[in-house]
Amino acid sequence: MTNQAVPAEALISAVDTSITSVRTQSLDFSFNELADMYEARELIIDPEFQRMFRWSEGAQSRFIESLLLELPVPPIFLIEREDRVYELIDGLQRISSYLHFRGILKIDDELQSPLTLADCDIVTELNGLAAQNLPRALDIKLKRSYTRAEILRKESDPRLRYYMFKRLNTGGEVLSEQEIRNATIRLLDNTFNAFLMRLSTNTDFQSCIGLISDNQRKRRFDQELVLRFFAFKNKRDWYRHDVADFLTDYMEAVSDPTDHTVDFDYTIEEAIFTKTFAVLRRAATVGATPLGDRLFGSVVPGGGGPRGQFSIYHYEGITLGLQSILGNIDVKDEEFLSRVGTLISQGKADPAFLRHTGAGKNDPNPLRERIEYFSNRFSQLLS
Numbered sequence: 001m002t003n004q005a006v007p008a009e010a011l012i013s014a015v016d017t018s019i020t021s022v023r024t025q026s027l028d029f030s031f032n033e034l035a036d037m038y039e040a041r042e043l044i045i046d047p048e049f050q051r052m053f054r055w056s057e058g059a060q061s062r063f064i065e066s067l068l069l070e071l072p073v074p075p076i077f078l079i080e081r082e083d084r085v086y087e088l089i090d091g092l093q094r095i096s097s098y099l100h101f102r103g104i105l106k107i108d109d110e111l112q113s114p115l116t117l118a119d120c121d122i123v124t125e126l127n128g129l130a131a132q133n134l135p136r137a138l139d140i141k142l143k144r145s146y147t148r149a150e151i152l153r154k155e156s157d158p159r160l161r162y163y164m165f166k167r168l169n170t171g172g173e174v175l176s177e178q179e180i181r182n183a184t185i186r187l188l189d190n191t192f193n194a195f196l197m198r199l200s201t202n203t204d205f206q207s208c209i210g211l212i213s214d215n216q217r218k219r220r221f222d223q224e225l226v227l228r229f230f231a232f233k234n235k236r237d238w239y240r241h242d243v244a245d246f247l248t249d250y251m252e253a254v255s256d257p258t259d260h261t262v263d264f265d266y267t268i269e270e271a272i273f274t275k276t277f278a279v280l281r282r283a284a285t286v287g288a289t290p291l292g293d294r295l296f297g298s299v300v301p302g303g304g305g306p307r308g309q310f311s312i313y314h315y316e317g318i319t320l321g322l323q324s325i326l327g328n329i330d331v332k333d334e335e336f337l338s339r340v341g342t343l344i345s346q347g348k349a350d351p352a353f354l355r356h357t358g359a360g361k362n363d364p365n366p367l368r369e370r371i372e373y374f375s376n377r378f379s380q381l382l383s
Contacts, residue, residue, distance in 0.1 A: 025151045026075075031067065031098045032143035037086065038095075039104055043078075044087045045096070058119030060097035061127070065120040067098075067145040068138060075148040086151070094147070101131050177244045178224040185255050192254045195266060196226045204277040208284065210293030211310040225315065227251060229276075230269060232320055232367070235262065239364055276319060278331050283341035286334060291345055298357075299349050306348060313357035313370055318344055321374025325382055336381070343377055 029037075037043035055063075066073065076091030088095060099105035103114030120126040134142065185193045199205065200223045212221055224247065231250035232239070239246045253262040284295040291297070296315045297306030306314075322340075329336065347353050356369040 025153055027149050027151060028146050029149050030144050030146045034095060034147075035099060035102055035104060038099060042085055044081075044085055045092065055093045055097060057115060059093070060100055060115055061117040061120050063094055063097045064101050064115075064117060064142070065123055065126055067142055068126070069122060070145075073145075073147045075150050078149055078151045080151055080153050089152075091147075103131060177247070178220040178227070181227075181248060181251055182220060182223065185251055188252065188255045189257055190255075191266075192251065192264070195270075196223050196230075199226045199270065199273055202274065202277060204274070204281040207281045207293065208277050208295050209310065209315075211297055211308055213310075216310075226273070228312075228316070229273065229319055230264075232316060232371075233272075233323060234264075236364075236367070239367070241363060243362060272323075272326065275326060275329070275331065276322060279322065279326070279329055279337065279340065280318065280344075282331065282334075283337045283344060286338040286341050288338070288342040289345045290341065291348075295344070297348075299354065306345075311357065313361060313366075314348060316367060317353065317356075317370035317374045318347075320371045321378055324375040325378045328382055339381055340378070343381065344374075347374055347377055 034043060038045070073094065074091070076095060077089050078086040079089050080086060096105055097115070100112055100115040101117075103112075105112045114130050114132075116128065116130045117126045118128070131139070182193055182197070205226070206222070209222060209225060212225075216222070227247055227250070228243075231247050235250055235253075238249065250262070253259045254264045280295060284291040284293075291306060294306040294308065296310055296318065298309045298311040298314065299306055329340075331337075350373075353370065353373045356366040356373065361367075361370075
């Protein structure tokens with residue numbers, strides 16, 4: 001949002017100051033040089049980045065074909081660390097494809113089998129070839145193929161480096177929003193990110209979200225659910241419409257050492273999270289109609305029970321609504337937890353709750369109604 005009250009001179013000065021905080025350098029590297037740097041650990045592909053390597057073998061092969069045909073290659077972006085080692089921040093698919101073809105790509109420290117070319121659609125004769133089968137002239141040509149590298153020098157302001165990486169890695173459809181957050185937020189501070197990752201492995205939490213798919217887990221949706229819990233619990237007033245931007249803003253605010261808009265006590269917040277899902281897991285097994293792993297399942301229209309499809313609306317309403325009585329719950333009180341489970345089961349099918357779920361209900365008002373529905377009914381258990 002533009003601040004109309006800021007004088008033009010001040011705006012110009014702010015831009016100029018930010019420019020002087022960035023130090024960049026452009027260099028041309030052959031792909032063989034990059035491969036040598038990778039093997040010498042002078043070029044780092046972070047483990048979080050490696051798990052994002054998703055190009056199909058056909059896409060990788062066509063990139064190798066492009067190099068042999070001398071087609072233009074976009075630049076890669078690197079960060080120079082204090083020890084002069086480079087970290088790749090954009091260009092993962094291209095660099096990893098070359099390393100894979102050369103048989104030196106490691107993912108989670110495991111060496112990958114060399115790529116055999118497939119689905120090359122210009123020079124189809126390349127299909128079926130591995131690196132060791134290339135004619136010597138083509139092998140040399142491939143090694144000497146080069147790409148421009150834009151390098152953010154170590155002298156640059158870390159926060160501006162973060163925002164540059166964020167811009168480079170948003171707007172595409174390959175990575176999920178949470179994967180982008182995981183990769184980029186470490187350029188500010190990785191404490192909160194690591195905290196979310198650790199809590200996402202909590203046994204009670206994983207049991208409660210058992211309906212999410214393997215693909216959703218692969219794309220870090222379970223970690224996003226942890227982030228969503230804290231963001232809406234602590235700063236729901238920030239939320240206007242776009243959930244992805246809201247979650248990113250909250251994660252940045254907690255992670256940025258220079259941002260003091262959010263006071264996040266890790267010990268207290270972990271205790272709240274742990275108790276919330278310990279209560280819910282137990283309540284889902286002891287109610288009058290046990291929900292089990294369908295605790296957050298959407299409900300069959302017309303009064304049917306929860307189905308095997310995870311509902312973010314049920315997740316928000318139940319987990320955040322429970323906060324109204326969490327401090328009064330004894331996790332060993334089986335009778336009370338049974339009442340909680342029964343209330344949840346009934347509430348999930350209640351039209352008064354369901355009218356605030358479904359398509360077009362991803363706004364602040366329906367969110368508030370979902371939370372208040374369960375908050376009010378949970379509170380009645382104490383009266």
